[in-house]
Amino acid sequence: MGNRKSRTRRCSLGPIRRRSTITASLLRWYRRNSRDLPWRGERDPYRILVSEVMLQQTQVGRVLAKYPLFLSRFPSFQKLARAKSSSVIKAWQGMGYNGRAVRLWRLARTLMLDGGGKLPGDTRALQKLPGIGLYTASALACFTFGKQVAVVDTNVSRVLYRLFPASVRRRTVSRNETIRRGDLWDAAASLLPKGRAKQWNQALMDLGSTICTARAPKCGACPVQAHCPSAHQINRTRADQRKREPAREGIPNRIYRGRIVEALRNLNGTSSIGQHQLAVSIKPNYRRGDRKWFRQILVDLERDGLVRLARTTTGLRVSLPD
DNA sequence: AACGCGGGGTG
DNA sequence: CACCCAGCGTT
Numbered sequence: 001m002g003n004r005k006s007r008t009r010r011c012s013l014g015p016i017r018r019r020s021t022i023t024a025s026l027l028r029w030y031r032r033n034s035r036d037l038p039w040r041g042e043r044d045p046y047r048i049l050v051s052e053v054m055l056q057q058t059q060v061g062r063v064l065a066k067y068p069l070f071l072s073r074f075p076s077f078q079k080l081a082r083a084k085s086s087s088v089i090k091a092w093q094g095m096g097y098n099g100r101a102v103r104l105w106r107l108a109r110t111l112m113l114d115g116g117g118k119l120p121g122d123t124r125a126l127q128k129l130p131g132i133g134l135y136t137a138s139a140l141a142c143f144t145f146g147k148q149v150a151v152v153d154t155n156v157s158r159v160l161y162r163l164f165p166a167s168v169r170r171r172t173v174s175r176n177e178t179i180r181r182g183d184l185w186d187a188a189a190s191l192l193p194k195g196r197a198k199q200w201n202q203a204l205m206d207l208g209s210t211i212c213t214a215r216a217p218k219c220g221a222c223p224v225q226a227h228c229p230s231a232h233q234i235n236r237t238r239a240d241q242r243k244r245e246p247a248r249e250g251i252p253n254r255i256y257r258g259r260i261v262e263a264l265r266n267l268n269g270t271s272s273i274g275q276h277q278l279a280v281s282i283k284p285n286y287r288r289g290d291r292k293w294f295r296q297i298l299v300d301l302e303r304d305g306l307v308r309l310a311r312t313t314t315g316l317r318v319s320l321p322d
Numbered sequence: 323a324a325c326g327c328g329g330g331g332t333g
Numbered sequence: 334c335a336c337c338c339a340g341c342g343t344t
Contacts, residue, residue: 051339052339053340054339055338055339055340056338056339056340056341057327057328057337057338057339057340057341058328058329058330058338058339058340059330059331059337059338059339060338060339061330061331062329062330062331062338063339094328094329094330095328095329096327096328096329096330097327097328097329097340097341098327098328099327099341099342100327100340100341103341103342130341130342131340131341131342132341133340133341133342134340134341135339135340135341136339136340136341139339151339153339153340154337154338154339154340155338155339156339205339208339209338209339213337214336214337214338215332215333215336215337216333243324243325245325245326245327246325246326252326252327252328253326253327254326254327254328254329255328255329257327257328258327258328258329261328300326304327323344324343324344325342325343325344326341326342326343326344327340327341327342329338330337330338331336331337331338332335332336332337333334333335333336333337
């Protein structure tokens with residue numbers, strides 16, 4: 001793959017000489033500037049998995065604050081699998097995207113049930129597990145099993161697009177600078193320095209998160225600025241017309257969802273709460289006209305495994321699932 | 323390909 | 334206030 005002669009990849013990234021210079025510069029920079037993150041010192045695949053799932057669309061700073069507590073509460077696949085999903089959802093407090101907690105819990109149960117209690121080592125098998133997509137599978141393969149595979153997250157994606165704009169074409173611009181997926185992963189794979197995938201992937205991530213940032217990148221401090229066609233040319237972030245999300249009185253549904261789960265976390269023990277009392281607590285001006293809307297939110301949450309709904313003679317009661 | 327999903331930090 | 338974040342699953 002690093003063979004200069006038979007490069008038949010679709011997306012050539014230019015002369016091999018310049019690529020070597022870039023990889024060498026970046027690896028050198030990384031040796032002196034790597035972030036010291038707790039999961040980078042871990043060997044246990046479980047502990048790395050937890051960090052990767054937490055890091056899905058969630059900033060490092062927030063994960064740092066929650067990671068140790070979660071691990072002390074659930075130190076292993078087995079402990080996680082034996083726990084009630086409600087306790088996992090509670091431990092997820094403050095992380096956002098609560099569905100990740102449910103999927104992680106389901107993953108642990110799947111593993112204890114028919115996976116021999118251990119993560120598979122290859123990307124393909126990993127991706128079949130709940131909550132593990134292409135990124136997380138690749139990250140696990142590389143960071144815990146030492147596989148020489150590319151790992152492309154939002155940081156890497158941005159760095160590659162800026163460094164190789166001609167080769168890594170941007171197909172669509174959506175929320176994040178989304179790049180045409182195939183090209184991007186191909187480009188990342190063709191860049192991997194032999195035997196250094198782990199350092200290389202983490203170097204790209206660190207560069208993206210500390211220097212080559214989405215807004216106001218610090219090109220003057222960049223180790224590869226001399227090779228970057230985008231250096232000092234990032235003027236403004238794109239107006240990125242966000243689609244409006246489903247909302248009620250200006251507040252997105254997902255915020256109400258978050259409020260509901262948070263309210264249930266704060267109930268004591270196994271208790272549940274009546275639908276109306278819950279509704280009023282998460283939307284103070286709750287009215288009859290909101291009933292259908294609120295019911296749908298609850299049904300969606302139930303589908304996502306985040307709440308349990310119980311029909312009683314007095315009406316609907318809501319709690320965290322067992 | 324386009325959505326929906328949390329919630330806090332930043333410019 | 335709008336953008337941003339170590340993405341994933343569904344449609």
